[in-house]
Amino acid sequence: MPEAIKKTSKAKCPQCSKPTVQDYRPFCSKRCADLDLGKWLNEQYVLPGDSEIPDDIGES
Ligand SMILES: [Zn+2]
Numbered sequence: 001m002p003e004a005i006k007k008t009s010k011a012k013c014p015q016c017s018k019p020t021v022q023d024y025r026p027f028c029s030k031r032c033a034d035l036d037l038g039k040w041l042n043e044q045y046v047l048p049g050d051s052e053i054p055d056d057i058g059e060s
Contacts, residue, residue, distance in 0.1 A: 011020040013028035015035050020026055027033040 011026055012018065013020055013026070013032050015027060015032035018028040018032075021028050024030055024033050027036065
Protein backbone atom coordinates (compact mmCIF):
# COMPACT_ATOMS: atom_id res chain seq x y z
CA MET A 1 0.00 0.00 0.00
CA PRO A 2 2.31 2.75 -1.17
CA GLU A 3 -0.01 5.54 -0.29
CA ALA A 4 1.88 7.72 2.16
CA ILE A 5 5.27 7.05 0.69
CA LYS A 6 5.31 9.61 -2.06
CA LYS A 7 4.65 12.51 0.19
CA THR A 8 8.00 14.18 -0.29
CA SER A 9 8.23 13.62 -4.00
CA LYS A 10 6.78 16.82 -5.38
CA ALA A 11 6.26 19.89 -3.29
CA LYS A 12 4.25 22.84 -4.40
CA CYS A 13 4.86 26.46 -3.73
CA PRO A 14 2.55 27.53 -0.90
CA GLN A 15 2.17 30.90 -2.58
CA CYS A 16 1.13 30.00 -6.07
CA SER A 17 1.07 26.19 -6.16
CA LYS A 18 3.70 25.94 -8.82
CA PRO A 19 6.29 23.20 -8.54
CA THR A 20 9.02 24.00 -6.07
CA VAL A 21 12.43 25.05 -7.23
CA GLN A 22 15.25 23.64 -5.16
CA ASP A 23 17.04 26.95 -4.78
CA TYR A 24 13.98 28.57 -3.30
CA ARG A 25 12.43 25.71 -1.42
CA PRO A 26 9.74 25.50 -0.32
CA PHE A 27 8.84 28.09 -2.89
CA CYS A 28 9.01 28.28 -6.64
CA SER A 29 10.90 31.54 -6.90
CA LYS A 30 12.55 34.29 -4.93
CA ARG A 31 9.47 36.36 -5.42
CA CYS A 32 7.26 33.88 -3.65
CA ALA A 33 9.82 33.44 -0.92
CA ASP A 34 9.91 37.19 -0.41
CA LEU A 35 6.16 37.36 -0.37
CA ASP A 36 5.98 34.80 2.37
CA LEU A 37 8.73 36.43 4.35
CA GLY A 38 6.98 39.78 4.08
CA LYS A 39 3.80 38.18 5.28
CA TRP A 40 5.53 36.82 8.33
CA LEU A 41 7.18 40.13 9.09
CA ASN A 42 3.88 41.92 8.75
CA GLU A 43 2.22 39.52 11.11
CA GLN A 44 4.97 40.07 13.60
CA TYR A 45 4.61 43.82 13.37
CA VAL A 46 0.87 43.52 13.77
CA LEU A 47 1.17 41.64 17.02
CA PRO A 48 -0.33 43.50 19.97
CA GLY A 49 2.06 45.39 22.20
CA ASP A 50 3.19 42.29 23.98
CA SER A 51 6.90 42.24 23.45
CA GLU A 52 7.64 38.63 24.06
CA ILE A 53 11.31 38.28 23.46
CA PRO A 54 12.70 34.81 23.81
CA ASP A 55 15.35 35.17 26.44
CA ASP A 56 17.01 31.84 26.30
CA ILE A 57 20.07 33.38 24.80
CA GLY A 58 22.79 33.27 27.42
CA GLU A 59 21.25 31.16 30.14
CA SER A 60 23.15 28.10 31.04
ZN1 LIG B 1 5.37 30.43 -6.12
